[in-house]
Amino acid sequence: MQIIRTDCLVIGAGLAGSAYALHAARAGLRVELLCLDAPLAANSDWAQGGIIYENSATPERLASDIITASDGTANPAAVEHLVREGPAALKALLLDELDVAFDRDAQGDLEFTREGGHSTRRIIHAKDTTGHAILGKVAARVERTPEITRRSGWVSIDLLTLSHNSRRPADRYAPLTCFGAYVLDVASGEVHAIIAKKTVLATGGLGQIFRHSTNQPGSVGHGIAMAYRVGARLIDLEYVQFHPTVFFKKNAPRFLITEAIRGEGAVLINARKQRFMEAAHPLGELAPRDIVSRAIHEELAASGEPCVYLDLSALAPEFIRDRFPAILARCAEYGVDITREPIPVVPAAHFSCGGVHTDLQGRTNVRHLNAIGETGCTGLHGANRLASTSLLECLTSAQFTALADAQEIAALGPTGFRLPEPSAWQAARRDADPTLIRQDLQLLRSTMWNYAGVVRSDKRLTRARRILLELREEIQSFYRDCRVTRELVELRNAVETALLVVRAASLNPISKGCHYVANGSEAEFTGRPANT
Structure with missing residues (x-):
């Protein structure tokens, strides 16, 4: 098992992950950036409508629209942060530095459009391929940045923590602390360990756990499942926007x-x-x-x-x-x-409003583990996301998380991080049956679509949980016995994420935003048990 050491490990190379890598590299940090496929194989690349650029003197209108779309449940601090910092982050990176080809009128001014839930035209766009225009420019800059090593076709398997993966017995008594991940090089089939001072989950959404989805293949909540397995707090997973x-x-x-x-x-x-x-x-x-x-x-x-x-x-x-x-x-x-x-x-299924709980600098409850973009959840979207906020959230969460990480790494110095030798990866030798993997994934997606989709009920969710629990047992049994592959990692994370979504939905009887319960209450939101 090869061990790679770096300052920052970024899992996911969509807009959030790539923008984080750029900001971290400019702060003098070495970055390992993992992407499942080619650099542009991310949900960000498929974004069509545009990105909010509210550069007016009345940002309160945008804040009001975000909170209204959320059915009154968005985190006011997160909304205020995006409204205040988002336009400057967009202007600095996309307009001034990268000169993204947004549509302009005959006078050369930016063209603005309007989408659902917006009270005015405030969305800039590049025809109907805005995400591609943005991510293409960002990915090209990443490629030219020597401090960033981008590894295509590398899949994260599990996060490394002091309590689970250190060879030092006393480390199991340490606070929850992440120091990297086991990753699979799909081309060679080899598993490596990447040791990092900061690990950043930027794996995108979870839409592919449903039969119908707008998400890229492989978007099954990888970051959510990995974070859950090491004890990270999750929140608002019932709010899946269709x-x-x-x-x-x-x-x-x-x-x-x-x-x-x-x-x-x-x-x-x-x-x-x-x-x-x-x-x-x-x-x-x-x-x-x-x-x-x-x-x-x-x-x-x-x-x-x-x-x-x-x-x-x-x-x-x-x-x-x-x-x-x-x-x-x-x-x-x-x-x-x-x-x-x-x-x-x-x-x-389009967007996960919930995810791994973070503060406004991307920090989770696990030390040195961050989550940004769609993987993280600051509460910005509450129960429902306002159109065209996601790309702006990617930019702001990436920038502020990278700057906070750079400051902390500088403050702690070279001896401020416990980066032990990880336990060796135990590799099985038997190959998994690809037919079983495909059939299990189809069953999972049909179950989620039929019983935990646009409209939910207690009976539907109960049936979904029963099917998924049995399916997870089957998947875990051959995961333990088979050589790890991308498809097997995807299936394992998909069933974990699906169960987490179903459990969160089952715990919340109140219809709000994306989460609609056919036999539920529409009373005012007054809180509920923790999702995990």
């Missing part, structure tokens, strides 16, 4: 249809070509995402139809071609010309 409009067609992949299309005037219609959102909410198609998703769910349940439709007839074909070229091309691949016909859509 995006209302995801492309739906038989034998075609699911992919996001940005909310910005509705912001520009598209409307939802049923199979009878009737609008239904006007009766569901005063904002109609621009209501918060949880409300739109439930309205679609109810429409489909009542009609028996497989999908609803997004009608773009109010938008000029020339405007569609110019503003949404990527969606136009992607839908055309599957026989839908969006300049002439509506887009078939269904809700799909």
Whole structure:
């Protein structure tokens, strides 16, 4: 087993992880940056609509919109932090330094659009591939930064802690402390240990534990499962946001249809070509995402139809071609010309509002373990995320966590960290059956979709927990006996994350935001037992 030593280990190379790596490197720290696949294989890359750039004198309106979308449950301190610090973080990195190609008008000024839940146009964009435009620039800068070693195809297996993985017996009495991770080099099949003063979870979301998802393959809550296994506090995992409009067609992949299309005037219609959102909410198609998703769910349940439709007839074909070229091309691949016909859509798991609990500098309750981006949870989103806040959260959480880590590493000095030799990795020799892995993952996703999806109930959650507990026993038995692979790591973390989501949902009987309980209460939020 090779041992690699560094200052910062960053698990995940989406916008949050890559931005953290840049800030840490500029502070003089050595960074190991792990990504599952190629540098742009992250949920950040698929973000379409845009990123908030509230550069006005009235940030209170943005704060109000975030809290309203959260159903009154967002953490006021986290909201205030994003509203105050976010625009400067965006301007410094994306506009001044990297000159990301955001759309501009004829005078060269930034173009702004509006999405659901926003009271004004405050979202800047790069056509309908904003995430790709941003992450492409950030990843290119990472590649040119010598203090950062980016390792593609390296998968984190488990975190290293003093109490679990140190060879020194007395360390098991130490406070919860992380000092790196066991990681798998997928290409070679070798397991290595990366020892770090700071370990940062930036693994993105958990959408792929559901049958329908907008997330990249492998987004099964890796960071959440790993953090849970070492005793980190988790919070708000019941609040999984389902995006209302995801492309739906038989034998075609699911992919996001940005909310910005509705912001520009598209409307939802049923199979009878009737609008239904006007009766569901005063904002109609621009209501918060949880409300739109439930309205679609109810429409489909009542009609028996497989999908609803997004009608773009109010938008000029020339405007569609110019503003949404990527969606136009992607839908055309599957026989839908969006300049002439509506887009078939269904809700799909999109964003985890909860995660590993952190403060505003990314710190968890485990010493030297941080979580940022979608993996972490400061309470910014509460029960429901306002559109286009996630990329801005990535930037701010990355910057402030990296600066805090750099300051702490400098203050503690070279002798301020216990970085022991880790226990050797015990490798099994038998290969796992790939058919069993695929079938188990399909069962897990179907269970979560059917019983812990857009609408939940006590009976559905009880059934989900029973199925998942039995499935976890099966998975653990062959995980112990088989050679570790990426697919096996993914399955192990998926079932752990799924159970955590179901448990959090079961503990909360109050319908709020993304978490809707069919037989639950809609009373005021007054607190609940801890999620873990």
